[in-house]
Amino acid sequence: MSSHSAVENHPLRPLHRTLAGLTGGFLAVFGVLGLVETGDAGAFDRLSATVLGIKTNVAFSVVALLVGLVVLAVTAIGRNLDARVNTWLAYLLFVLGSVMLALMQTEGNVLNATITSTVVVYLAGCVLLTAGLYSRVSTARA
Numbered sequence: 001m002s003s004h005s006a007v008e009n010h011p012l013r014p015l016h017r018t019l020a021g022l023t024g025g026f027l028a029v030f031g032v033l034g035l036v037e038t039g040d041a042g043a044f045d046r047l048s049a050t051v052l053g054i055k056t057n058v059a060f061s062v063v064a065l066l067v068g069l070v071v072l073a074v075t076a077i078g079r080n081l082d083a084r085v086n087t088w089l090a091y092l093l094f095v096l097g098s099v100m101l102a103l104m105q106t107e108g109n110v111l112n113a114t115i116t117s118t119v120v121v122y123l124a125g126c127v128l129l130t131a132g133l134y135s136r137v138s139t140a141r142a
Helices: 013-038 058-079 081-103 113-135
Strands: 004-006 137-139
Touching: 013 058, 013 081, 013 113, 058 081, 058 113, 081 113
Parallel strands: none
Antiparallel strands: 004 137
16 A cells, blocks of 8 residues: 555544535525525515525525525535535534524624524534544644
């Protein structure tokens, strides 16, 4: 075995990458459908559409779409970029979910957050964190 061959650190790496890709796909589809459903509503309108059982507005749809597209792109690229980016996006989603939860019953609820949307953000963060932490590939040292 050469001194620079790739060694998979976790046997479920393909599953983790697949789950990250599916999560990114879900977020991207949700974002697109949210943008279509909200139409010409204001970006931070709190009286907007429900998509896939989740209340959304233009701002939340754009956030979901952007995160989903980034996850899909880094999952396709791989090369440990996906592990790093998915880990950081997971942390970002945890912070976003916490802010959504804290502002849910206030005028600062600019993402039209509900308990359902907050749980979805936290779950997406959990999947991405798991994928990020367990999908790294290291090189074997001789």
